[in-house]
Amino acid sequence: xxxxxxxxxxxxxxxxxxxxxxxxxxxxxxxxxxxxxxxxxxxxxxxxxxxxxxxxxxxxxxxxxxxxxxxxxxxxxxxxxxxxxxxxxxxxxxxxxxxxxxxxxxxxxxxxxxxxxxxxxxxxxxxxxxxxxxxxxxxxxxxxxxxxxxxxxxxxxxxxxxxxxxxxxxxxxxxxxxxxxxxxxxxxxxxxxxxxxxxxxxxxxxxxxxxxxxxxxxxxxxxxxxxxxxxxxxxxxxxxxxxxxxxxxxxxxxxxxxxxxxxxxxxxxxxxxxxxxxxxxxxxxxxxxxxxxxxxxxxxxxxxxxxxxxxxxxxxxxxxxxxxxxxxxxxxxxxxxxxxxxxxxxxxxxxxxxxxxxxxxxxxxxxxxxxxxxxxxxxxxxxxxxxxxxxxxxxxxxxxxx
Amino acid sequence: xxxxxxxxxxxxxxxxxxxxxxxxxxxxxxxxxxxxxxxxxxxxxxxxxxxxxxxxxxxxxxxxxxxxxxxxxxxxxxxxxxxxxxxxxxxxxxxxxxxxxxxxxxxxxxxxxxxxxxxxxxxxxxxxxxxxxxxxxxxxxxxxxxxxxxxxxxxxxxxxxxxxxxxxxxxxxxxxxxxxxxxxxxxxxxxxxxxxxxxxxxxxxxxxxxxxxxxxxx
Numbered sequence: 001x002x003x004x005x006x007x008x009x010x011x012x013x014x015x016x017x018x019x020x021x022x023x024x025x026x027x028x029x030x031x032x033x034x035x036x037x038x039x040x041x042x043x044x045x046x047x048x049x050x051x052x053x054x055x056x057x058x059x060x061x062x063x064x065x066x067x068x069x070x071x072x073x074x075x076x077x078x079x080x081x082x083x084x085x086x087x088x089x090x091x092x093x094x095x096x097x098x099x100x101x102x103x104x105x106x107x108x109x110x111x112x113x114x115x116x117x118x119x120x121x122x123x124x125x126x127x128x129x130x131x132x133x134x135x136x137x138x139x140x141x142x143x144x145x146x147x148x149x150x151x152x153x154x155x156x157x158x159x160x161x162x163x164x165x166x167x168x169x170x171x172x173x174x175x176x177x178x179x180x181x182x183x184x185x186x187x188x189x190x191x192x193x194x195x196x197x198x199x200x201x202x203x204x205x206x207x208x209x210x211x212x213x214x215x216x217x218x219x220x221x222x223x224x225x226x227x228x229x230x231x232x233x234x235x236x237x238x239x240x241x242x243x244x245x246x247x248x249x250x251x252x253x254x255x256x257x258x259x260x261x262x263x264x265x266x267x268x269x270x271x272x273x274x275x276x277x278x279x280x281x282x283x284x285x286x287x288x289x290x291x292x293x294x295x296x297x298x299x300x301x302x303x304x305x306x307x308x309x310x311x312x313x314x315x316x317x318x319x320x321x322x323x324x325x326x327x328x329x330x331x332x333x334x335x336x337x338x339x340x341x342x343x344x345x346x347x348x349x350x351x352x353x354x355x356x357x358x359x360x361x362x363x364x365x366x367x368x369x370x371x372x373x374x375x376x377x378x379x380x381x382x383x384x385x386x387x388x389x390x391x392x393x394x395x396x397x398x399x400x401x402x
Numbered sequence: 403x404x405x406x407x408x409x410x411x412x413x414x415x416x417x418x419x420x421x422x423x424x425x426x427x428x429x430x431x432x433x434x435x436x437x438x439x440x441x442x443x444x445x446x447x448x449x450x451x452x453x454x455x456x457x458x459x460x461x462x463x464x465x466x467x468x469x470x471x472x473x474x475x476x477x478x479x480x481x482x483x484x485x486x487x488x489x490x491x492x493x494x495x496x497x498x499x500x501x502x503x504x505x506x507x508x509x510x511x512x513x514x515x516x517x518x519x520x521x522x523x524x525x526x527x528x529x530x531x532x533x534x535x536x537x538x539x540x541x542x543x544x545x546x547x548x549x550x551x552x553x554x555x556x557x558x559x560x561x562x563x564x565x566x567x568x569x570x571x572x573x574x575x576x577x578x579x580x581x582x583x584x585x586x587x588x589x590x591x592x593x594x595x596x597x598x599x600x601x602x603x604x605x606x607x608x609x610x611x612x613x614x615x616x617x618x619x620x
Contacts, residue, residue, distance in 0.1 A: 010549060
């Protein structure tokens, strides 16, 4: 906890300590479907040690399954996102059977159990005791109805569900909490870096530091609109000298990713000031340095889950221009911590506006950092999980005095 | 003996009611039927959020931003939640304003998909901030550095708990005998300031009072 002192809001740390006085030594089990890769695993890797440090007997288990199981859960995932998928009765049975098999290996005995996403959701059928909560990280605002309907039979057996954003909630007969995701301010991706290290990263990628840098960090995916970003940048270049960096990891598991990357490269080929960086996995420190070296950070998504890269950039004091999609409007206060945009033209205009107003950029960056400090740091998420657990132990009360 | 002022702090965990509205008629229905906790969250607790004070509650903000009914939004923004004895009085005023608007503009537009109004409520956790003040000077230092949610709890939330007064004024009058200061702080309009402006305002009044006390010949 001391590592977060002076970084996270004191109130969050105090509340965590107060809740831990009550919940100390009690068991808190988290179950998901992968140990690494993806946002859920990333947050659990950071959160479990924090919970242990504050005296909670936290445990993280991962369900195991074969390719057939994960093919089914991928289909369920896609259907919850609104894509049409057929999940047969046999598939649902297999989904259940694999979960049942995992109960032979995983000890489900705990005071509070947090089940992440739909893969392990049938485990509720094997509940022994404690408070069971389903944590849905997916955008289920427009799901395929029959698939969501089938999952509901499991979800409704939980005592509570947690969603990231209000619009992801569904009318269900269980308590539904809204807890946004978070970033860890002391992780490699967000920790403070020296100027030398930032310069070192720019040198490594042979990017000059003599002009303002516009950056977007994202997969090469059409929903992130990399071509739109280049169009906006080209428009800006008619008025302002600047550099554009598009940084992302190669998407080996996504054939469309390669096609998009090829398109982006072709579209940018005539401009030596556009840098397309293919970063290997675990490039967190380089991403950190690139964000810190930038003047403006973009997240011009057309569709987005939560878009935590926005909070990452705001935490580094950067004004952010983001597409008004998914969780981005929750992070950017339009005109205060950055700008929300709906078009290429809007993006270009806002880039120019910020480049021409360094004072405004500074003010937005400072306000953005404070906004992230108060709303999107991992300590707030730990605080919220413990608060939900505590509130379930005091059901029916809307005010809890500790 | 003076009882020290103990600063408390406030955290809300957001909970969905499962209810949403895509147009003004549905918003009206929601306001009429949703829990008191939800009305409280969307009005009184609005001040806790880091908004620019263009609106004064979530209903007005949604009316202005998502369905672009600006005149309605202005009228909703002008409703002072502290002017009502209880939530049902506030609820009735909100629905009256919407009914009146619907009579003149009976076909308001729908919000874009995903931009509906979501009725939420909060579970509130109150806990000690671990800071105490025994006199005015200590209080002055504390008010400058305590977290915004602490000011919200003692200045805004107290009005609904204590009926029109705030915890600070109560302590200044009861424990320090500072009736005039208490009154000046009570008169700060919570409706017209952000939490940070309230902090600034109180700090200035306290600075002046501490200075006066130090210069007084006793």
